[in-house]
Amino acid sequence: MRYATFIVLYFSQGIPEGITMFAIPAWMAMNGKSAGEIAGYSAVIMIPFSLKILLAPFMERFTFLPMGRRRPWMLFGQFGIMCSLLALSFVPDPLNNVALLTTVAVSVHIFIMFQDIATDSLVIDIVPIEQQGKANSLMWGSKIVGTSLSLGLGSWLINSYGFSFAVSLLAMSILLFMLVPLLLRERKGEKLLPWSAGATSPDAALMAIDSWGKLFKSFKQVLSLRNMWLLVIITFIIMAAIHYMRTLLPIFTIKSLGWDNIFYSKTYSTTYLIGGLVGMVTGGIIIYRFGIVRMLQSILLVTAILVGIMAFSNAFWQNKSFVITFIACINICIVLLNIGVLALAMQMCWKRISALQFTFCMTVFNGALAAGAAFLGLLRNHFGWQTIFVVFSSVVILAMLLLKFIQVKNHLEQVEDLEQKYLKNQAGRL
Numbered sequence: 001m002r003y004a005t006f007i008v009l010y011f012s013q014g015i016p017e018g019i020t021m022f023a024i025p026a027w028m029a030m031n032g033k034s035a036g037e038i039a040g041y042s043a044v045i046m047i048p049f050s051l052k053i054l055l056a057p058f059m060e061r062f063t064f065l066p067m068g069r070r071r072p073w074m075l076f077g078q079f080g081i082m083c084s085l086l087a088l089s090f091v092p093d094p095l096n097n098v099a100l101l102t103t104v105a106v107s108v109h110i111f112i113m114f115q116d117i118a119t120d121s122l123v124i125d126i127v128p129i130e131q132q133g134k135a136n137s138l139m140w141g142s143k144i145v146g147t148s149l150s151l152g153l154g155s156w157l158i159n160s161y162g163f164s165f166a167v168s169l170l171a172m173s174i175l176l177f178m179l180v181p182l183l184l185r186e187r188k189g190e191k192l193l194p195w196s197a198g199a200t201s202p203d204a205a206l207m208a209i210d211s212w213g214k215l216f217k218s219f220k221q222v223l224s225l226r227n228m229w230l231l232v233i234i235t236f237i238i239m240a241a242i243h244y245m246r247t248l249l250p251i252f253t254i255k256s257l258g259w260d261n262i263f264y265s266k267t268y269s270t271t272y273l274i275g276g277l278v279g280m281v282t283g284g285i286i287i288y289r290f291g292i293v294r295m296l297q298s299i300l301l302v303t304a305i306l307v308g309i310m311a312f313s314n315a316f317w318q319n320k321s322f323v324i325t326f327i328a329c330i331n332i333c334i335v336l337l338n339i340g341v342l343a344l345a346m347q348m349c350w351k352r353i354s355a356l357q358f359t360f361c362m363t364v365f366n367g368a369l370a371a372g373a374a375f376l377g378l379l380r381n382h383f384g385w386q387t388i389f390v391v392f393s394s395v396v397i398l399a400m401l402l403l404k405f406i407q408v409k410n411h412l413e414q415v416e417d418l419e420q421k422y423l424k425n426q427a428g429r430l
Contacts (some may be wrong), residue, residue, distance in 0.1 A: 005180055009074070009119050010139040012177035013171055014146025016112060020045055020105045022147070023154040027163070031095050038238035041102050048109040050366055053109055056117055056359035061215055062307060065200040065208060067193075068186030069125060069229040073118040078178040080111030081138055087170030089164045104379045121355035122186065124346050125207070129412075133292055134284025136343040140335065141280020148273045182321050215353065221418050222350045222357055232346055234406065235341050235361065236368045237399040238300070242334050243372035244392060249327060257317060271328040280334035286336070287343060293403055295339040300400040304393040311389035341365070347408060352422065
């Protein structure tokens, strides 16, 4: 039941993202909107995700404990997603009212942030560490499936029945998914609704932080740990490499190999969906069998080898089957790396401040995405494709080697020490 809940929540999160981030820009392009307008829309709607770190402390500090630490924010986020999507469907003449379309899409993403932070921190709070890898693989895979289905179905509905009908129909589907957190308690004995029977769980009450000072002091303490900074550095490199490759692929295939954008989009979306399904099925199994660190090291090594082969196989670059196979393999590796990175970050979180600490990691990851794209742009101005592929493999190998120095067990022991000191200080004040 626990896994089914997280699958549904992440699948439902993929629905609005499939519309706002992919279907709408494609629809705008199909209807002759300029590249500047589309790029402006796409850039602005992503702003909320870079501000998640400002929202997390507020969500950590305030909640309605009788309904759980995370569940009230989760319900608020889903209800907001549904309402803002409905508002999006009522934007008049959206193609000629891009400013309003963008503004409402930003509101959709703000509510997605609430659900995203609440769901991730709930996983950290209630899923045992040894099961978080499996949870991450199921969550990440279901989100990819949700995004892909939303993109495909949403695009078809927009073309067949119009923008307003398509978006409003997808908005109402959120109501169905909202029934899952609405009808399931976070912890036994809690209220389903504010007016229903139930009370604050002792576990939730124990984990609650009652002052800003305690919140930020705890955050400062966990940031002072050596392994936490190793995690930040290593995952920054991995996420930068991932976006380096994602940015590279369309430029390489369309500009250098002569593919058209429609063929590339179909190839990438299909192989990414396959990667999501593979990750959903195998990610948890690999982590359970080998551990998160060894899993990441293995996938990084495979990725470096694949890209190294690509770098020195330029004689086959005009063979579409060869390049499609490469893209498919890389997408599977990217999905597994995403799963591993998120699982490692979750595992190393202090449950007391999981929303703030994990969101900090996500903020670092978002910065890494920009860094990866910028690094590619810098290299492309001075080097050929073969060198660019080799540089990617070298960066990935660096991350693999740095993982040898991270000590998860030692970090968890230090976090447990912080927790015991926190409880001791609390008891001393009573």
